[in-house]
Amino acid sequence: MTDTVISLKDIGLSLDGNAGRVDILGGITLDVARGETVGLVGPSGSGKSSLLMLLGGLEQATAGSLFVLNHNLTDMNEDALARFRRDHMGIVFQSFHLIPTMTALENVATPLELAGHADAFDRARAELEAVGLGARCDHFPSQMSGGEQQRVALARAAAPRPEIFLADEPTGNLDGATGEAIMDLLMGLRDRHGSTLVLVTHAPELAARCDRVIRLRDGSLDLTTDEVSA
Template sequence: MAQPIVALADVRLTLPSRAGPVEILRGVDLVIDPGEAIGLVGPSGSGKTTLLMVLAGLEAPSSGTVAVAGQGLDGLGEDALATFRRDNVGIVFQAFHLIPTMTALENVAVPLEFKGERNAFEIAAAQLKRVRLGHRLDHYPGQLSGGEQQRVAIARALATGARLLLADEPTGNLDLETGAQIVDLLFGVQREENATLVLVTHDPVLAERCSRVVHMADGRIVRDRAVVAKAPAEVPA
């Protein structure tokens, strides 16, 4: 049996506040196998995005164990966590988080250059062509539409061969038609790469496109269910 790509055991996160300690995550147990697509749903404040940040090594839990891609994250320093993210995790944010002074090509090449990839710009160009932006390589984020910026973000997330793709409301800043195109693209490339996808969403229809839907409430997983298999998504032409 393949090793899980994600294994969380009794993960808890408590943060201080003026009113006293606030429990954000309250004993989360979660195992995700390679190639799964997980829809992470729940009301605002349920801990979905925080859990995503824990998986990315961007937020350290107060207790419990976190293993991603066979790597235990407990006790790792910032440099080690940065290397872990570079090699294993791709993140797609709602707000794109592109570097405004860099072209689309340069934005996608950045993580490759950090990895020491000699052909960073060739690989970046290939990834942008894959998401149908081969004609936008030299454009800056401010010259791109919201959907195009999100395509750049997806290309950047996939460029280093990430085994785990984390998406936090990736269509939240897009209109319905553009959002649907981004979703089709995201699921299509996830399936092509056999990557594991964890998708935070408030959209129940979008969550149902995943292989599992994990429901969170009040910092806990309250339901975890499989979704009936559907026909594979295609990368849009």
Template sequence: MTDTGLPQMVIDARDVTLTLGDTPVLRGISLSVARGESVALLGSSGSGKSSLMAVLTGLERASGGRVIVDGLDFTTLGEDALARARRGRIGIVLQAFHLLPTMTARENVAVPLELAGVTDAWSRAGEELAAVGLAHRMDHYPSQMSGGEQQRVAIARALASRPPIVFADEPTGNLDTATGERVMDLLFARQGALGTTLIVITHDHALAARCDRTVTLADGQVR
């Protein structure tokens, strides 16, 4: 909370547009997200939700409008500055797990931390894997783990740097219903424990309903 008693906004996007080639993808979207809040970006394929995530994470530059993320104006930063801004501020969990097959679970979590200059990367990776129930799987490779276990490694990797914001893009898309629910139980539990802001990109109304708030997109606009 701020001194005024109002929640602190960790994301504040105003009149954001995105045009790719001659195609308008985002059409004047405004969105504010409070620190610690969980928000679902709900919409069908082609609604603009993944494009909005790309803009909010600095992976895509907005064509117009303003994007403030954790106090930084992403619309004024160059590519190198955006890459530095993402590091430590934003964690991302994707539908595809994107684990390196030649690395163990612990290495998949620790190596990004080491590259970011974290001095206790190895021990922190172990702690985060234990927190997602994988203390017994740290030395296993992705091919030796189930899809649910791999997604838990991906969650540990996203949260290990303690970013204030985590984006989860269709995080249960490659999992069966029961496994997906368990993974989301875990993700929400870790979000609550760490006070992380969580943005879930989904087309699943049931998953969206688990978040504090749902923002529905259609045709590149908030509906």
């Protein structure tokens, strides 16, 4: 039997705005296996990032059920979701979200300290070395290139040794060569930690490196084309 770590059943997401209720996602049913790399692709506005936000507990579904690592995220409050993310997930965004007044080492170590890890700075240094930034530990984000800042963000996501990586356009703000290098690092971190990876991307060459590609259109799975296997 497949070891399923993410299971969505008839998931929907609707938000209330000034113009009324807007349906963002509807009727999505999907399973992701342990260790699998899944690419989420589709046109802008198709719901890719919204789906990733649901998987990370950063949005709550308004319909259906969502189980991650056998935990029902649709039943959790914000505090429980925050603890769940801290303990089980590493999330990487297109924007790096580094704290500008902290060094690279402090940016990576802070979430570990908040989680109560006594070896937070040792683990942070090891992760920065793993992404090729061992010599940049004491540098601030403003002293680093975009590619280096994204490496710090990757190290921060990997430091808790998460079971699941979620990445939303992690190469979107980078040039082609730097983006390819970041993808190599992300895949390497996934392999080193034995993690499951769900990735949102517009780049066909990055999607092609995934085990499976899921296409979205207008908030639903696009069933007009077959899922693409790398």
